[in-house]
Amino acid sequence: MDIATSAGLALGTLADLALADPRRRHPVAGFGQAATALERRVWRDSRAAGAGYTATCVGTTAALGWAAARATRRSPAARTVLTAAATWTVLGGTSLGRAATVMHDHLAAGDLPAARGQLPSLAGRDPRGLAEAELVRATVESVAENTSDAAVAPLFWGAVAGVPGLLAYRAVNTLDAMVGHRSARYARFGWASARLDDVANWVPARLTAALTVLCAPLVGGSAAGALRAWRRDGARHPSPNAGRCEAALAGALGLRLGGRNAYGTRVEDRPPLGDGEPPVRADVVRSVRLSRAVWCVAAVAAVSSRSVLGDRWSGHPRAIGLRGRRSRPGASRAGSG
Template sequence: MRAAGGRTRAAGIAAGVLADVVFGDPRRGHPVALFGSAAAALERRTYRDARWAGVVHTAGLLAATGAIGFVAQGSRRGLRETAAVAAATYVAAGGTSLCRTGEQMVGLLTAGDVDGARALLPSLCGRDPAVLDAAGLTRAALESIAENTSDAQVGPLVWAALGGAPAVLMYRAVNTLDAMIGNRSPRYARFGWAAARADDLANLLAARFTGLCVVACAPVVGGSPAASLRAWCRDARGHPSPNAGVAEASFAGALGVRLGGPTQYAHELEIRPTLGDGRVPEVADLARAVRLSRTVQLLSAAVAIVAVSVAGRTGRRVSARR
């Protein structure tokens, strides 16, 4: 996190978060969707069933995205940096839309509309909704709310704080590439390896910051910080993802529910370990998860803004002494 320009970057992060709260994701022409279309078009030229091809594909797209952010932000501090960071944070953040979709899922499941819930599930995760009943849909949605609290909101805030517009745009790019090609299907097992590993590295700090925020916010949903921390420390390492396990286990402990188990994707069935030692999650627990996610998002935004501002002031004092 660079000390100079702390105030302008902090203002940009705050403006981007506010824009996400007010507007949510744009319904048409979302820059992330445009990036996905460009990545898919490039893939038709770069695809080979080899890791090296995936490295070239991923590195090229990340470099291009970072360059766009650098040009937009410029090298001087001021209003231009604030505007660039605000726009990049808004583009990358998806916490408001995540929670709105979670609330829609709660409404559908409460009304007993399993077919409607199945149709909505792909908006949250890549699991096969056709094989899920109401309980399975509830668990899938809750796990997705937990994981995407980190991926869709806390991660962008962390990278906006650390590196401004270029960093947060590159973070969203690698996160999108991981969703597109970072799976273990026969087509992407090798080509998507680089995207999956890059996403793991990009989320290491964000996932653990998310876990800390979940532990702190557990009382908001009637949970125990100690239970959240215990589930995180005991169960997260068994998850196939080094980062999703942190978010899901800490959520499970905070909500007093049990997550994990058989997880059906289009390309494979995963048997995941148990996260938490509570009851099977119910629809009311999904509603609590949405509330917990919102609280974690607010706390993480506040910490990011304050941290950048304090770092900027500290840097200016050190420069003045020199």
């Protein structure tokens, strides 16, 4: 059992629910600044250079998490505090919901310029000239996708690998946002970051879709609709992961997502996800409620599974049958979060 890490995951989740992201000196912003400084030194228009950059950034972050976890291996209280701090730092579920709610409030007030100014905090598409209907769709799609990226995925990796998993996942996801998009500068250099993010989110995205099916009735949605849209439409999306989350939410809330998205000079026409009508302003609130239900259930699952199966995942000798070897009192796997 790994009660200390489980308790840390629970406390970090509660901190996110109560406080959202740290408002000043956010460690993720510090990571972004360091990654940007390194990019200036190593950028080349090649996949090899990008792969080295990604490995350096993610590997360094994981190593710091491993060292911090190792330093607390003899103190359950210290490990709980460390895990709680790391969980709070990397979770973004509450901030996601608040950003979407701000968008809803701007639209309710009829303030389109403010709503367009809010969109970059939710989605990467160009907000200029977007009407309310497109701003609503962008917001609902962002809530669906980022329920996985901002909350379910870090909780999953925290349950799997403790503090190193939490920090490494957030590094991967941040690099994808920084350099993983398709542009003249990053088409080759950002390839490794984008592919690593796809790998890191493969299981969490499908877990998010499954939890959307499970949680749909809690917010007045349809579990059957969520399952049907996920299975039928999830693979239509250009992303191997985002489509599963968006399709499941669309089916759960009886919506139809997808359409034309502009990203600067690049335009994508995405296929429809779901069978219903396009989302309206009230559906932003519904999507936020469903998102919170999904990631709160994911948090309960992460805490419970780490508590019960922590030794198996951490590679502790008792978990792999090496009962003849005695470990020092209080010792545990180096790097277990």
